Amino acid sequence: MAEEPPETGEEPPRQDRPPPQPGANRRQRDHRRGEDRPGVEGRPNRQQRDGRRQGRPRAKGRPNRDGDGDRSGDRTRRRPPTAKDIVLPENRPLSIRVRDLKIDYEIFEDRRAALRQRLVTRSGPGRSVVHAIKGVSFDVAEGDSIGVVGSNGSGKSTLLASIAGVLPVTAGEVLVAEEPKLMGVGDTLLPAATGRRNIRLGCLALGMTSEEVDRGMADIEEFTQLGEALNRPLRTYSSGMRARLQFAIATSVRPRILLIDEALAVGDGSFRRRSEERMRYMLAEAGTLMVVSHNLAELARQCTRGLWIEDGLLRAEGDIDDVIDQYSEFVA
Numbered sequence: 001m002a003e004e005p006p007e008t009g010e011e012p013p014r015q016d017r018p019p020p021q022p023g024a025n026r027r028q029r030d031h032r033r034g035e036d037r038p039g040v041e042g043r044p045n046r047q048q049r050d051g052r053r054q055g056r057p058r059a060k061g062r063p064n065r066d067g068d069g070d071r072s073g074d075r076t077r078r079r080p081p082t083a084k085d086i087v088l089p090e091n092r093p094l095s096i097r098v099r100d101l102k103i104d105y106e107i108f109e110d111r112r113a114a115l116r117q118r119l120v121t122r123s124g125p126g127r128s129v130v131h132a133i134k135g136v137s138f139d140v141a142e143g144d145s146i147g148v149v150g151s152n153g154s155g156k157s158t159l160l161a162s163i164a165g166v167l168p169v170t171a172g173e174v175l176v177a178e179e180p181k182l183m184g185v186g187d188t189l190l191p192a193a194t195g196r197r198n199i200r201l202g203c204l205a206l207g208m209t210s211e212e213v214d215r216g217m218a219d220i221e222e223f224t225q226l227g228e229a230l231n232r233p234l235r236t237y238s239s240g241m242r243a244r245l246q247f248a249i250a251t252s253v254r255p256r257i258l259l260i261d262e263a264l265a266v267g268d269g270s271f272r273r274r275s276e277e278r279m280r281y282m283l284a285e286a287g288t289l290m291v292v293s294h295n296l297a298e299l300a301r302q303c304t305r306g307l308w309i310e311d312g313l314l315r316a317e318g319d320i321d322d323v324i325d326q327y328s329e330f331v332a
Contacts (some may be wrong), residue, residue, distance in 0.1 A: 094177065095257055095288035096140035096163060101172035103133040103155075103162055132158040134312040135172070142177070145289040147303035147320050149296065149327045155312040156292040160259045163290070181206065181255035195230035195237070195245050196221070202249035216252055223278070224248045225271065244271060251278055256287040262294070296324050 106129055132155045140146055150156045161167040163174055164182035183206075189198045199220055203213045221230060224244045234242065276298075283289055283302050293299055299306070299320060306323030308316040316326045 092141040097175040147299035150309040180257040191235040258286040260291040
């Protein structure tokens with residue numbers, strides 16, 4: 001096996017990174033990310049990985065099963081992993097490449113206002129063109145977790161929708177290694193259908209097969225904590241119950257490229273804590289992540305890089321903490 005180049009701590013130039021390879025299989029991707037695959041000969045067992053062989057004394061201050069040590073009786077739950085816990089190799093292949101992306105769309109004005117404009121200016125129909133994205137370029141390497149920040153109406157959601165293939169591109173290009181999945185808690189559900197029926201339809205709309213839905217149905221139902229309410233029509237749900245159902249459906253998929261639009265956590269009280277924990281595990285499992293959110297603290301915990309989109313332009317790109325600092329100064 002060829003030696004890997006020494007780590008310099010600097011991000012390699014974009015032109016040296018290979019473009020997305022749609023044909024790369026999962027074993028190759030996981031090998032590049034430095035992950036072990038089950039069944040590999042010579043893989044260390046759990047005791048060897050943790051450095052704790054049978055009979056070896058514990059480190060000073062670490063509690064054992066009998067509660068000895070400086071932290072006697074401390075049995076706190078292990079914290080869910082975050083993106084910053086993962087050490088990624090250099091020269092990773094690209095998952096997403098965006099070059100000089102431009103997105104325009106037309107909006108039609110109020111009919112009476114349009115009529116006044118035509119009478120005064122004798123111009124055409126009452127419509128105007130909105131330049132939502134204005135020549136944005138960036139790369140996302142495999143394993144990156146990108147937090148996207150910006151003011152309301154700056155083009156963040158439009159950017160994610162174009163990467164997911166939901167919105168057409170006016171100019172430029174978007175290249176992806178695999179089909180991205182766009183997740184949002186605002187996805188439309190059917191008011192007349194039961195909660196359980198909406199779970200099935202929502203999961204199928206996200207690309208899951210009927211067999212996958214059947215296998216995951218019990219977990220989704222348990223996570224919602226809606227109980228018998230799942231047998232009632234959605235129109236009888238409160239806003240909080242709808243949010244639980246939508247979030248459970250949206251987080252039922254496990255894609256390699258995950259795009260999240262304002263859905264880091266929902267609900268209140270205990271369910272919000274559960275949804276935050278579910279999101280952390282989901283982010284850790286995804287190969288590549290882009291998430292839009294106004295929750296800057298959560299982005300700082302879950303992402304390693306940041307993009308600041310303002311008025312359709314890329315204002316800043318780099319370390320998530322640096323990008324958040326620049327954006328916070330802008331809105332202060």
